[in-house]
Amino acid sequence: MKIVIIDKPYLERLCKIQNFFGPADAVTAKMLEGAEFLGKEFYLYSKIYEQMNLEINRLGKNNFWKSFSDGKNIDPKLLSLLKKLSYRSSNRTTSIREISRQIQNNLPKFEKNIKKELQTNFGFTLPTKIGIILGNTTSISHSSASALSYEPILIYLEIPSYKTKAVGVILHELLHTLIDQNKSLPADSNTFEEALLDYFVPNGIMAQKLGIVPKMKLNELFEKNIKDRPYSLAASKKLLKIIKKYNNTSHRGTIWSFLKLHDSLPKKTKQ
């Protein structure tokens, strides 16, 4: 698996704005209306976000992010908006260059086991190439990530410094892209997918098996997951029983067949 760190300032700014506003349907009218009041820079964010979503709708997210990561055929309107942003350099202690180096050095150490875990739990093949866009973060504890596209696989990652735990964060996003790629799997009813993945990585049973986080009882994991992601409460609660069973079953097959067997796989599939 080749890890490519993509370092393109406009791409990073775009990811940062998307990460800030969240998914398109999560932005409230109130938030967008407030932008004008909050000043020029914030107003620009909202304009960029708006234009970005128009372009994603027009091109599809894979083509959109590919054009930005290649630096080719970028929408001129979006580019001119991005150029107007002032860019603050961060006062982080670990440089992006150092984090890139550590990811590229450390991720391959887990490759063999990741390959096995992806195959046995999800029936997925480890991709040959993953593109990671690293975002600046000035905060000490905050870290977040998002899956951008599956063709090519692009993941946006904001971490203040590299720790082994970052492997789990990358894997969580990678799983989103692989699920997205697989059209026969249930549509992302977002709460279900998040709740399910949280039982595997970054803190779940897969992360524990890989040895990147300490062992945790499934009830504790449930408490942690819903604290970090309160909207997944109902889905997490439902899945807890199934995951307990799954964890205690040998020759259990993939989680998809297990969920199907227990009539717990959402019925709706992707278009």
Ligand SMILES: [Zn+2]
């Ligand atoms: Zn997620």
